[in-house]
Structure formats: structure tokens, C-alpha cells
Amino acid sequence: MTTKRTTAKRMIIMLICLSTLLGTLFGFDVYKAQMIKKIMAGNGLPAATVTSAVAGYQSWQPQLSAVGSLRAVRGVEVTTEVAGLVREVAFNSGEDVKAGQVLVRLNDDADRAQLASLQAAAEFSQTAYTRDKAQYEIQAIAEAQLDADAAELKNRRAQVEQQAALVRKKTIRAPFAGRVGITTVNPGQYINPGDAIVTLQTVDPIYVDFHLPQEQLGQLGPGQSVAVSTSAFAGGSFGGKVRAIDPRVDRATRNVKIEAILDNRERKLLPGMYANVKIDVGSVQRYLTLPQTAIAYYPYGATVFVIKPGMHKNARGEMMPVAQQVFVTPGPSRGDQVAILKGLDEGMQVVTSGELKLKNGTPLIINNRLQPADNPAPTPQEQ
Structure with a gap:
């Protein structure tokens, strides 16, 4: 009996200890959860x-924007129609020239001598025609002779005009007013037809070409104001107007080409520059x-x-x-x-x-x- 009582007492003590341990663990978990909740409530999300x-x-201000390229109103590479030896370069690189101003003279001595010979032959034919016409009027010669003299005179005059045109081509003139570029042609140099002598560009006014999508075409029209800027003159703007709209839309890009004309009296803008173009459309x-x-x-x-x-x-x-x-x-x-x-x-x-x-x-x-x-x-x- 004593042994049973001792065993029961031990079991009771063990149950009490186990219950106390479990209660302590549970209480600690509850305390920990409350502390975490309190800390989270105090701190919340980091700022x-x-x-x-x-x-x-x-x-x-509604605007259409595009990137364009500047183009001269008139621009050519001046060349020659005939071959020849350069006698004189009559301009300085980079200067403004007038329409018809002499740029280059080629050696034309032989051509002028040939022209003088043909002119003398034409004058002789004129004299012969005048004399035979007087003879024909008194019935001294046949009409066929007079007709032959007239044909000969026309032929001689045509040869004179042809040679005179060749002589004129030996003097190369500016086809229009503008600014010439830098030339590498020098006196004594032999040039052939098609050889570039110098570039000639009319830069005031100047064109700007750009493209816009076809859906913006309805907002455009000739005479609309444009503002052009370029990296060469940061912060500056050049005003102009839309001059023409291409009547055809590019099939590949569905873009339409626009041409605007700009005032360039200060000659700051040059052909070939790229430009940022803005067009005001609609009300503010x-x-x-x-x-x-x-x-x-x-x-x-x-x-x-x-x-x-x-x-x-x-x-x-x-x-x-x-x-x-x-x-x-x-x-x-x-x-x-x-x-x-x-x-x-x-x-x-x-x-x-x-x-x-x-x-x-x-x-x-x-x-x-x-x-x-x-x-x-x-x-x-x-x-």
C-alpha cells in the first residue's frame, strides 16, 4: 500500500510539473506574439x-514636331560644258556673287582665232550675195546662182554663231546670285566637261524639308507658321512658313513630305544642316x-x-x-x-x-x- 501511495504521489507531482511547464511555454508564446504585435504596431512600414x-x-500650345534638313532655294555644282585650260579664277572662295558674274575663264585664243576666220568668210559670202543680187536684178545671172549664194551665206553665219557659242562657253559665269563655296581649281589646270569647279548656293531664303505622318495631314496647310531650331545655334529659333505639301504619301512609311521656307538674311543657316521643326496647330x-x-x-x-x-x-x-x-x-x-x-x-x-x-x-x-x-x-x- 505504501508503495502504491508513493507511486501515485510521484505521478501527481510529475503531472503538476508538466502542466506548469506547458503553461509556461504557452504563456511565453502568447507574450511573444503580443510583443511582436506591439512592436509592429509601433513601427509599422519603414518610411x-x-x-x-x-x-x-x-x-x-498643340504642336507637331519633326526633324528636317535644310536645303538651298537654288544650289548647283558649277561645272563646264567644254574642256580647256584654266586661265583665270575670277572669284574668292566663300564670297557672294551676282547672276552672270564671271567665275572662271578658260584659254580661248585658238577658238577666237577660228571665230575671226569664220566671221571673215561670212563677210565675204555677204559681199558675194550682195553683188550677185544686183546682177540678178539686171538678169545677168540665173536665179539658181543667187539661191546658192544665199544658202552659202546662211551656212557661214551659222558657223559663226556656233563658234561664238563655243567661245562664250570658255567663260564660265554664275547662273544665279548666291554664295560660292571652296574651290580647288587653279590657273593652269586642265578641266574636262562635268568636272566640279565650285558649289553655288542661294541661302537667303532657305528651305527646310521634313516629313510628318499621314494622320497629321489634316492639321497642315500652306502658310502655317513654323519654328526651326538647330544645334549650331542653341537657344535660337528661326521663323518661317509652310510653302508646299507633297501631293503623294510615301507608301513605305505613310509619311508626307513638307517644304517650309525660312528667312535667313543673317546667313546663319546652311544647306545640309539638320533642324528641329515645330508647327503650332489649333488653339491654346x-x-x-x-x-x-x-x-x-x-x-x-x-x-x-x-x-x-x-x-x-x-x-x-x-x-x-x-x-x-x-x-x-x-x-x-x-x-x-x-x-x-x-x-x-x-x-x-x-x-x-x-x-x-x-x-x-x-x-x-x-x-x-x-x-x-x-x-x-x-x-x-x-x-
Whole structure:
């Protein structure tokens, strides 16, 4: 009996100890869970540093943009029709010349001598014709003789005109007024027909050729104002007007060629330069505007993060703003900016950078010391 009592007492003690141990473990787990919950409630999501901007309305002038190429109103490579030895180069490289001004003279001594010989023969034929005509009038010679004299005179005069034309071709003149380029032709050099002597370009005014998609054709018309800029004169703009629209659309690209004419009296623009062309179309519009960096594009739509002030309390008891993701409908863009058609109201504060690390409810630290680009007409920068 004593042994049974001892065994029972031991079993009771063991059960009490086991119950105490299990209770302690359970209590520790509950305490740990409460502490974790308390810590999480106190700390919450870590704060993210972002930049921000306030959505506001701006005036937009609708524009069509294209890259074009400048072309001279008139431009040729001056050459010669006949071969010859250069006697004189009568211009300086880079100067302005008038229409008909002598540029190059070729050696024409032999040609002029031949012309004089033919002129003498023509004069003799004229004398013979005059004498035979007087003889024919008194019936001293036959009419056939007079006809032969007339034919001979016409032949001689034609030879004179042909030789005179050859002599004129030995003097090469500017076909129109313009500016000559740099020549490498020198006196004493022999040139053949088709050899380039110098380029001649009329640069005031000057054309700009560019292409636009066919869907924009309805917004274009002759006389529309254009603004042209080029990297050679950063910050400068040259005004002009649309002069012609090609009546044919390119089948491969579905683009149409446009020609505009520019005032170039200062002779800054040169043929062959590339140019950025902008054409104002329609009336001025007002759009709610944000920097391009504020918008995130996803397959299900475009979103921005709006900043909601005083929605989160940090460990020090301070109220912090939080991020709230909203869907927006973006509109046209210009430079670094984009128009917002739906989803935002004027005056809303929006995250402009750092949105990739955000989700709804993320506490925010706003630091606007370095803002993303927000230029409606940015220009390339070379570092």
C-alpha cells in the first residue's frame, strides 16, 4: 500500500510539473506574439524618401514636331560644258556673287582665232550675195546662182554663231546670285566637261524639308507658321512658313513630305544642316500637368501616388504623410511633362520620384532638394 501511495504521489507531482511547464511555454508564446504585435504596431512600414510636386494647370500650345534638313532655294555644282585650260579664277572662295558674274575663264585664243576666220568668210559670202543680187536684178545671172549664194551665206553665219557659242562657253559665269563655296581649281589646270569647279548656293531664303505622318495631314496647310531650331545655334529659333505639301504619301512609311521656307538674311543657316521643326496647330489648351516621372505605366493602366498628409504616427508620435495609389488617364506629352485628363484634381500633391518602392500606406519623407526634370522644351545636354 505504501508503495502504491508513493507511486501515485510521484505521478501527481510529475503531472503538476508538466502542466506548469506547458503553461509556461504557452504563456511565453502568447507574450511573444503580443510583443511582436506591439512592436509592429509601433513601427509599422519603414518610411520612404521621395520627391513631390503639386498638380496644377498649365497652358499648352498643340504642336507637331519633326526633324528636317535644310536645303538651298537654288544650289548647283558649277561645272563646264567644254574642256580647256584654266586661265583665270575670277572669284574668292566663300564670297557672294551676282547672276552672270564671271567665275572662271578658260584659254580661248585658238577658238577666237577660228571665230575671226569664220566671221571673215561670212563677210565675204555677204559681199558675194550682195553683188550677185544686183546682177540678178539686171538678169545677168540665173536665179539658181543667187539661191546658192544665199544658202552659202546662211551656212557661214551659222558657223559663226556656233563658234561664238563655243567661245562664250570658255567663260564660265554664275547662273544665279548666291554664295560660292571652296574651290580647288587653279590657273593652269586642265578641266574636262562635268568636272566640279565650285558649289553655288542661294541661302537667303532657305528651305527646310521634313516629313510628318499621314494622320497629321489634316492639321497642315500652306502658310502655317513654323519654328526651326538647330544645334549650331542653341537657344535660337528661326521663323518661317509652310510653302508646299507633297501631293503623294510615301507608301513605305505613310509619311508626307513638307517644304517650309525660312528667312535667313543673317546667313546663319546652311544647306545640309539638320533642324528641329515645330508647327503650332489649333488653339491654346489648359491641362493639369505633371512631370513624366510621376506616372507609372502598367498593363492594367497608368497610376500615380498621391500624398495624404498626417495619416501615420511614427515611434516618436509624429504624424507622417502616406502614399495612396490612384489610377489616372494621361493625355498628350511635351518634353518632360505629361497632361492628366482624369484621376487627379488641381492642388493634389503627387510623388514624382521614388514611387517604385511604394505601396498603399507607405509612410513618406519628402525631400525636394533634387527634383526630376520638368521642362516643356528640353534640349540635349552634353557633359
